[in-house]
Amino acid sequence: xxxxxxxxxxxxxxxxxxxxxxxxxxxxxxxxxxxxxxxxxxxxxxxxxxxxxxxxxxxxxxxxxxxxxxxxxxxxxxxxxxxxxxxxxxxxxxxxxxxxxxxxxxxxxxxxxxxxxxxxxxxxxxxxxxxxxxxxxxxxxxxxxxxxxxxxxxxxxxxxxxxxxxxxxxxxxxxxxxxxxxxxxxxxxxxxxxxxxxxxxxxxxxxxxxxxxxxxxxxxxxxxxxxxxxxxxxxxxxxxxxxxxxxxxxxxxxxxxxxxxxxxxxxxxxxxxxxxxxxxxxxxxxxxxxxxxxxxxxxxxxxxxxxxxxxxxxxxxxxxxxxxxxxxxxxxxxxxxxxxxxxxxxxxxxxxxxxxxxxxxxxxxxxxxxxxxxxxxxxxxxxxxxxxxxxxxxxxxxxxxxxxxxxxxxxxxxxxxxxxxxxxxxxxxxxxxxxxxxxxxxxxxxxxxxxxxxxxxxxxxxxxxxxxxxxxxxxxxxxxxxxxxxxxxxxxxxxxxxxxxxxxxxxxxxxxxxxxxxxxxxxxxxxxxxxxxxxxxxxxxxxxxxxxxxxxxxxxxxxxxxxxxxxxxxxxxxxxxxxxxxxxxxxxxxxxxxxxxxxxxxxxxxxxxxxxxxxxxxxxxxxxxxxxxxxxxxxxxxxxxxxxxxxxxxxxxxxxxxxxxxxxxxxxxxxxxxxxxxxxxxxxxxxxxxxxxxxxxxxxxxxxxxxxxxxxxxxxxxxxxxxxxxxxxxxxxxxxxxxxxxxxxxxxxxxxxxxxxxxxxxxxxxxxxxxxxxxxxxxxxxxxxxxxxxxxxxxxxxxxxxxxxxxxxxxxx
Numbered sequence: 001x002x003x004x005x006x007x008x009x010x011x012x013x014x015x016x017x018x019x020x021x022x023x024x025x026x027x028x029x030x031x032x033x034x035x036x037x038x039x040x041x042x043x044x045x046x047x048x049x050x051x052x053x054x055x056x057x058x059x060x061x062x063x064x065x066x067x068x069x070x071x072x073x074x075x076x077x078x079x080x081x082x083x084x085x086x087x088x089x090x091x092x093x094x095x096x097x098x099x100x101x102x103x104x105x106x107x108x109x110x111x112x113x114x115x116x117x118x119x120x121x122x123x124x125x126x127x128x129x130x131x132x133x134x135x136x137x138x139x140x141x142x143x144x145x146x147x148x149x150x151x152x153x154x155x156x157x158x159x160x161x162x163x164x165x166x167x168x169x170x171x172x173x174x175x176x177x178x179x180x181x182x183x184x185x186x187x188x189x190x191x192x193x194x195x196x197x198x199x200x201x202x203x204x205x206x207x208x209x210x211x212x213x214x215x216x217x218x219x220x221x222x223x224x225x226x227x228x229x230x231x232x233x234x235x236x237x238x239x240x241x242x243x244x245x246x247x248x249x250x251x252x253x254x255x256x257x258x259x260x261x262x263x264x265x266x267x268x269x270x271x272x273x274x275x276x277x278x279x280x281x282x283x284x285x286x287x288x289x290x291x292x293x294x295x296x297x298x299x300x301x302x303x304x305x306x307x308x309x310x311x312x313x314x315x316x317x318x319x320x321x322x323x324x325x326x327x328x329x330x331x332x333x334x335x336x337x338x339x340x341x342x343x344x345x346x347x348x349x350x351x352x353x354x355x356x357x358x359x360x361x362x363x364x365x366x367x368x369x370x371x372x373x374x375x376x377x378x379x380x381x382x383x384x385x386x387x388x389x390x391x392x393x394x395x396x397x398x399x400x401x402x403x404x405x406x407x408x409x410x411x412x413x414x415x416x417x418x419x420x421x422x423x424x425x426x427x428x429x430x431x432x433x434x435x436x437x438x439x440x441x442x443x444x445x446x447x448x449x450x451x452x453x454x455x456x457x458x459x460x461x462x463x464x465x466x467x468x469x470x471x472x473x474x475x476x477x478x479x480x481x482x483x484x485x486x487x488x489x490x491x492x493x494x495x496x497x498x499x500x501x502x503x504x505x506x507x508x509x510x511x512x513x514x515x516x517x518x519x520x521x522x523x524x525x526x527x528x529x530x531x532x533x534x535x536x537x538x539x540x541x542x543x544x545x546x547x548x549x550x551x552x553x554x555x556x557x558x559x560x561x562x563x564x565x566x567x568x569x570x571x572x573x574x575x576x577x578x579x580x581x582x583x584x585x586x587x588x589x590x591x592x593x594x595x596x597x598x599x600x601x602x603x604x605x606x607x608x609x610x611x612x613x614x615x616x617x618x619x620x621x622x623x624x625x626x627x628x629x630x631x632x633x634x635x636x637x638x639x640x641x642x643x644x645x646x647x648x649x650x651x652x653x654x655x656x657x658x659x660x661x662x663x664x665x666x667x668x669x670x671x672x673x674x675x676x677x678x679x680x681x682x683x684x685x686x687x688x689x690x691x692x693x694x695x696x697x698x699x700x701x702x703x704x705x706x707x708x709x710x711x712x713x714x715x716x717x718x719x720x721x722x723x724x725x726x727x728x729x730x731x732x733x734x735x736x737x738x739x740x741x742x743x744x745x746x747x748x749x750x751x752x753x754x755x756x757x758x759x760x761x762x763x764x765x766x767x768x769x770x771x772x773x774x775x776x777x778x779x780x781x782x783x784x785x786x787x788x789x790x791x792x793x794x795x796x797x798x799x800x801x802x803x804x805x806x807x808x809x810x811x812x813x
Contacts, residue, residue: 010520085169178649328370559571
């Protein structure tokens with residue numbers, strides 16, 4: 001078959017028809033990535049408008065542009081929009097579009113999950129902004145501290161919009177993170193060993209791993225807040241055994257890793273773009289990768305430096321202050337690598353490089369001010385002032401937005417096949433750079449002059465007027481500079497100069513294909529031999545082969561490789577277009593809207609619709625087998641990796657639940673006030689659940705085909721477990737609404753019971769589908785393996801629940 005006929009065949013297999021109906025069901029990573037980018041930039045504009053209105057209000061003393069309530073809503077919506085609806089989604093847009101191209105792959109590992117992640121992101125944004133027409137926008141700040149956000153002080157439902165939209169966004173972010181990690185593990189081109197992975201990939205990979213363990217804390221936090229406000233629980237009610245500080249603990253357990261989640265991919269972009277324009281490989285690649293991983297890991301142990309002013313013990317503050325200083329070391333490694341790359345290279349100053357230089361400058365200022373706030377005595381003085389606002393914006397705009405705009409200029413030719421004008425790019429950069437520093441650096445000064453955070457007006461004569469006017473002017477200049485970039489993007493998309501495949505003479509695989517890329521990305525799967533495959537010298541002994549690999553043009557297939565050495569496993573059949581991710585997202589949005597207005601019947605209806613949508617998604621189609629490999633010894637296929645990562649993030653959720661239990665137990669003066677539950681019925685339930693796990697394990701030992709009888713028996717034992725659990729609830733002397741102890745007990749056991757129910761639904765799916773098509777033998781075994789893994793996890797969690805909630809109280813009473 002000739003190259004032309006191969007390309008035509010692959011285009012036919014992979015291209016998405018241009019009708020709107022077909023494009024709604026597209027699972028093409030490039031289409032999804034572009035949707036992410038456009039949607040995130042729309043939210044950036046909304047958040048920017050909110051910020052500018054606030055700056056007009058603060059530009060002079062005693063201003064009356066907006067009321068205190070309107071300012072509180074603007075302040076909260078601005079923070080939520082920028083932190084959650086722009087900062088990470090825009091990076092997800094870049095990553096979704098570029099990852100398969102950088103890795104030499106046809107698509108992401110889980111294309112329909114990829115589409116689901118996007119539609120859930122849109123649903124979360126719609127849910128949050130649907131509060132605005134009702135005048136019920138959240139108004140307690142993006143950090144939403146309790147008790148201000150409790151039902152006692154803010155009974156309006158704006159806070160419920162906050163809690164439920166962040167839970168929904170957390171689901172979107174988590175499934176997206178699973179997709180990124182599995183793609184990294186399984187979809188790299190042959191020969192792309194860990195030492196040859198493009199450095200930009202490592203930033204998103206570490207952020208995705210962090211998402212799996214950070215998001216559950218926020219999800220749990222918002223769930224507890226919603227339950228306290230709408231269901232009558234008492235997690236955050238100090239009068240009945242709760243503790244408002246629990247909100248801050250969980251929020252910042254999530255919040256500080258989140259800072260690095262939205263920074264590390266940007267740092268990866270800088271590590272990729274700077275070497276391109278310095279015409280040399282990145283200095284100390286391995287050190288930069290190690291530093292990226294170290295920043296991610298250390299980010300999980302510094303959360304309490306946001307809480308130095310809350311009365312923490314001195315020993316605790318000393319530990320977290322030291323951890324905050326420690327994280328500067330790996331960050332400095334990356335900075336030194338960038339500077340060394342510039343120093344040792346031959347820089348060609350183009351617009352993307354300019355934005356990376358601006359990023360480097362703002363990164364250093366944000367890092368230095370971060371070290372200052374990491375010192376407890378300094379933080380005590382300035383934590384409630386505008387100094388912290390200045391630091392936050394240097395971190396989240398300077399270190400996120402500058403690389404994002406630089407990335408837009410850098411990869412715009414790949415997205416569209418057109419170039420933006422250099423003169424306009426330079427104009428945009430200098431307006432943004434000057435406006436940013438004029439707008440946000442004086443915040444540090446006005447903060448040291450005593451201006452508090454979170455105020456909507458101030459009295460004249462305090463020395464803040466001139467500084468605030470300067471800040472407002474700088475903010476508007478920054479916004480105009482950003483609008484210049486947007487205007488140039490719109491112009492260049494149709495009228496820009498033709499870019500060609502590799503206008504920057506870059507080194508990575510995405511520049512080896514046409515601009516924009518073909519629907520199938522690569523006509524032949526590349527065989528990678530170096531870290532910079534497009535910069536290889538002619539005298540090198542081994543070369544990357546761009547056009548000699550397999551075409552995989554016999555079906556909708558992608559290449560699967562091993563996790564460490566990227567050796568070929570086989571071809572994986574990829575799913576075709578599907579609108580089920582969209583339908584499922586609509587059903588899930590319906591659940592959250594019904595929860596918002598406490599329409600419990602509608603909640604039930606939408607839950608049923610969700611189950612039906614999932615069933616329709618998973619239902620086998622004749623001739624389709626989306627998790628196949630021609631090699632039978634592939635012991636860890638894509639589905640098993642996805643299930644393992646899902647279990648990991650679920651384990652983090654239960655870790656948060658147990659943290660909540662012990663935190664409240666330690667801080668409550670009335671814990672518990674009830675007699676510990678009896679052990680007999682929970683003990684019997686433990687035996688039943690363990691028996692179900694043993695039966696399921698026996699049923700597919702040695703990789704046997706699923707047997708309906710074994711699966712049915714497992715389901716019966718699970719149903720008996722749930723029935724006995726419900727019966728036990730009727731025998732308890734307390735309710736979820738009695739006090740914090742009852743709230744915690746019912747929530748932990750209830751969430752575990754929900755996991756049992758999900759496991760039963762998965763087992764039911766196996767009973768209905770096993771053996772329905774002749775090609776499903778391998779898939780049936782893998783489905784059983786994945787469901788068994790989940791069921792065993794649920795059983796292990798029950799052992800912990802039984803030990804902590806039932807046995808331990810008897811041992812300590």
